[in-house]
Amino acid sequence: MTETTIAEHALIGDLQTAALVTTDGSIDWFCAPRFDSPSVFGALLDDERGGRFRVRPAGACASSQMYHPDTAVLITRFSGPDGIGEVVDFMPPCGTTATTEHRIARLVRCVRGRMTFEVVVAPRFDYGRRPHRALLVANGAVFTAPGTSIVLHAVREPGDEHLAEARVEGEDVHLRLALTAGQVRGVVLETDAAEPPREIRVAEFEDLFRATVDWWRAWLARSTYRGRWREIVARSAITLKLLTYAPTGGLVAAPTLGLPEQLGGERNWDYRYTWVRDASFSVSALLALGFAEEAARFGNWLGDRIREGHAGAGGPLAVLYRVDGTTDLREESLAHWSGYRGSSPVRIGNDAAGQLQLDIYGEALDSVFAADRAGFELSHRGWTALRAALDWLSEHWDQPEEGIWETRGGRKRFTYGRLMSWVAFDRGIRLATTHGRPAPVEDWTWQRDSIHGQLLARGWHRTRNAFVQHDTGDELDASLLRMPRTGFLPAKDPLWLSTLDAIQAGLVTDSLVYRYDPAASPDGLAGSEGTFSLCSFTYVDALARAGRLEEARTAFEKMLTYANHVGLYAEEIAPTGEQLGNFPQAFTHLALIDAAVTLDAALG
Template identity: 85%
Template sequence: MTETAIADHGLIGDLQTAALVTTDGSIDWFCCPRFDSPSVFGALLDDERGGRFRIRPAGPHTSSQMYHPDTAVLITRFHGADGIGEVVDFMPPREGRAAAGHRIARLVRCVRGRIAFDVVIAPRFDYGRRPHQAILAGHGAVFVAPEMSLVVHAVREPGDEHLAEARVEGGDVHLRLVLEEGQVRGLVLETGAAEPPREIRLAEFTALFDSTVDWWRAWLARSAYRGRWREIVARSAITLKLLTYEPTGGLVAAPTLGLPEEIGGERNWDYRYTWVRDASFSVSALLALGFTEEAARFGGWLGDRIREGADGPSGPLAVLYRVDGSADLGEESLAHWAGYRGSRPVRIGNDAAGQLQLDIYGEALDSVCTADQAGFGIPHRGWTAIRAVLDWLGEHWDQPEEGIWETRGGRRCFTYGRLMSWVAFDRGIRLAGAHGRPAPVEDWTWQRDSIYDQVLNRGWHRTRQAFVQHYTGDELDASLLRMPRTGFLPPRDPLWLSTLDAIGADLVTDSLVHRYDPAASPDGLAGSEGTFSLCSFAYVDALARAGRPEQARTAFEKMLTYANHVGLYAEEISPSGEQLGNFPQAFTHLALVDAAVTLDAALG
């Protein structure tokens, strides 16, 4: 059973897939060739059967981790009894078409004294379900499994035989690197390689490192953010870029699966897919940072899904898709895996794809409207598809649904779903008027106004003096923190301020915000969960809009203390402050960006 904390990882990636690296030098999560492909290294979820690629000192040591400034290049430093060493991990960015080949580069350096590194390369293909063979070659090693192979190239200088003593044990490769002060060696793992292992000279490796650093710094230099929190906002921007599948522009919710919302619990989901909701939120966040190209790509991905207009169980849009835009996401469990600290089941796939979540239509149309205001424009086919979406929504918004949190306790009339349905019609009306596009504006206006009246009459609870989670109860829900961003009510409207106070009293502990109370509002799942970091940043945003900038700033600064050592956030935070859930979560980093931009404006 793995003991490495979720937060004890850094993230590297090449814009098509990603890997997690522990503070002890182990790559314990890596899927290829895409984010949503089966894992090759999965020790994060099963220490014995998951597989890993570890480089760490042979003797007692301590470690620390940092990013090379303004990049996605990760440095893990080790302090041993006889010396100081470091492992530098990166994946050269892969732009353009989808590719089977990916490279993980691992530079190993002795900074001071003398240090011996033990190396273990132990892949487990297809979530550990496929056997493989390990073969040592003159300049590295090859791992061969059905339908996939890995090649490990040695980085060395002429006359250096640091793989000479490598050995194969049970399909794994073991070796030791003994380095003196100033010596640099390394390994490059390549998937889908067309050639056998080769010797990579240090000069070539250094050039690869330099080009990767230059690429990330050139990309980040496009940021328009000049606010108070540049470092953490920059790290969030880089993280969002790392979670983008470059060939399609889709943003995965997280690169991981199965990490629990409660240790030992069953809330263990697969997040390696693109949610319509997340992709929609990303458009405004990236535009606020000046990343117009990325916003356009996400908008294009979303536009493709709208134009496809599949007639599925959730209407013309599915809740989530694979990174290539397909929706085959049948859920199953990996019964042979122990799960993170015994948290089972370990699920792959996600049945939420078939749920009815009405809010996605408002989020999609809001992002289309935001993109249009930024000058992206809407082609004729796109407008035709938008009309079809709103025609469908006009017939279906007034029914129970599963809601934003993908609960499995049955359908309800969720207030947030109605709120975002109002947004969908409101944005459609705006777009039609702005461009003189043909549209049944009278009908859309009637639908919009009907939803408005219904939310005020049934979503508002007189006793609680707040908008509540659904029409048949008095429970609160942090999703409604987004209400002032939508324009449904002014951010200082008495009804909204009363709701904000109620959420603060019931769902907020210090700066940390629960989505809802599962005990008061059963969601069909056993156990509980931590506070939801997306909601914590949404609370900051709502406070700032409500004219409470100093309270918002305090909450924001407190939330920054919950980031891990390199500025990354998982989905949730436990009562002890431990990060829980899939990691890092794009939604949290999107909300952090939104909160920082709003708070900067509020503070002046």
């Protein structure tokens, strides 16, 4: 059972896959060659059978962790009785062409005194289901399994043989690096390498480090954000970039799977895919920071999905896709893994792909509308596809669905799904009329107005004096905190303000917000969960739009205290303050950016 908590990790990546690094120098999560590929290192979910890549000093040492400023390059520092050292971890960014070759570079430096580092490379291919062989060679090591391999390159100088000890133990390779002040060595792990291990000189390694630093700083320099919370907003932007699959522009919800929403519970999902909802939200967040290219690339990804015409249970759009745009997401459990701190089952794949979630059409159209306002032109083919999606929605919006929270307790007429259907027609009408595009505007207007009337008649609960989760109960739902962002009602309309008050009283605890109450609104799953950080930041946004700036700023600053040591957030926060759920979660960092931008503007 793993002892390292979710929050004790940092993220590195190359824009096609990513790795999590613990505060004691262990990579205990890494999938290759893509985010959604089987794991190579998975100790995060099973300490004994998952595999890891560890670089840390021999003996007891204190550790701390930070990012090299304005980059995704990670520095883990160690201090012990004989010296101070550090491990610098990074993955050189890949281009937009999909590749199976990925590098994890681990630079090892002794800063003061002397320090001996221990290196353990213990891969477990295919979620630990595929055996492999380990072989030491002249300039490193080779790990081979059926259909795949990785190599370990040594970073050293001529005459270094006396500095290192190497041996094979079973399926693993162990190294020792004895360094004195000023010495720099390291290793580079490469997946599906075209060549055998080679000796990498320190100067070449440091050049690779500087090139990676320069790449990230050049990318971040494109940000136009000049608000009050630059450091945490920049870290969130870098995190979103790390979660973007460069060949397609799709944004994964998180790089992990199976991390629990409740310790010991069954709410353990695979988030290594691109949800239409999450990625659509990213457009407005990235445009607000000036990252137009990323927004445009997702727009192209979304356009491809609509043109393909999924035509499944959820209509022309699937709820989620693999990073390459395919929809083979059959859910299964890894019965041989114990799960994070005993939380099982550990699921791969995600059956939510086959659900009906009507809100995704509003989020998709809203992202296209935002891109249009930013000056991106929608092609004729793109418009034709959007029109077809809206025509489908005209026939299907008034039916029960699984909803934004992907419940498994039966379909309902969720208010949020109706709200976002209203957004879909509203944005389609605006796009058609602004650019004179052919469209059944009269029918779309009728649909939009019908939804508006239904929401006021059925979504509004007179006794609760609030908009509620669905039309057959009085339960509250934090997804409706997004209502003022949509324009459905003014942000200071009495109906919305009373809803905000109801959510504050029923779902908010000291700035932290629950999605809904599973006890009051059964979702088909056992157990409960923590507060949902997306909703907590959306709550800040809603307060700011309502003019309650003191409350908004206090809630925002409190939320910042729940970030981990390097500014990252998981999906949820437990009553103990512990981070829970998949990590880091794009949803949370998107909402943080939205809240910071809205609050900045409101504060002036």
